Amino acid sequence: MTAQEQAADAGTAEQHGAYWYAADKQALLGRLRRIEGQVRGLHRMIEQDTYCIDVLTQISAATRALQAVAVGLLEGHIAHCVTEAAKDGGDPSAKVKEASEAIARLVRS
Numbered sequence: 001m002t003a004q005e006q007a008a009d010a011g012t013a014e015q016h017g018a019y020w021y022a023a024d025k026q027a028l029l030g031r032l033r034r035i036e037g038q039v040r041g042l043h044r045m046i047e048q049d050t051y052c053i054d055v056l057t058q059i060s061a062a063t064r065a066l067q068a069v070a071v072g073l074l075e076g077h078i079a080h081c082v083t084e085a086a087k088d089g090g091d092p093s094a095k096v097k098e099a100s101e102a103i104a105r106l107v108r109s
Contacts, residue, residue: 020080021073031069038062070106074099 021028039062045055077099085092 020076024076028069028072031065035062035065035069038065067106070102074102074106077102 038058042055042058042062045058077095082092082095082099085095
């Protein structure tokens with residue numbers, strides 16, 4: 001992530017305060033650390049000339065793990081951010097649009 005993107009993310013977080021997943025932050029970070037370990041393992045597999053199908057199997061496992069994190073974040077966005085926008089009298093359609101765009105990005109990847 002570029003410094004410009006990080007600054008934009010920080011600005012967004014400041015505008016919204018703590019996000020809904022703050023209570024689950026440590027669990028999310030733990031899952032991401034495990035995925036990071038999987039990716040480091042993939043690096044070692046390539047260094048050690050591991051059979052290509054075994055590497056592909058591990059890539060698939062890491063991809064599924066990232067997808068699970070993404071789906072959890074999307075579910076939370078819909079359950080919390082969209083719902084809160086509706087409760088606060090705002091227009092939840094902007095939050096739904098954000099979710100739809102995120103889903104489209106995930107489907108393309």
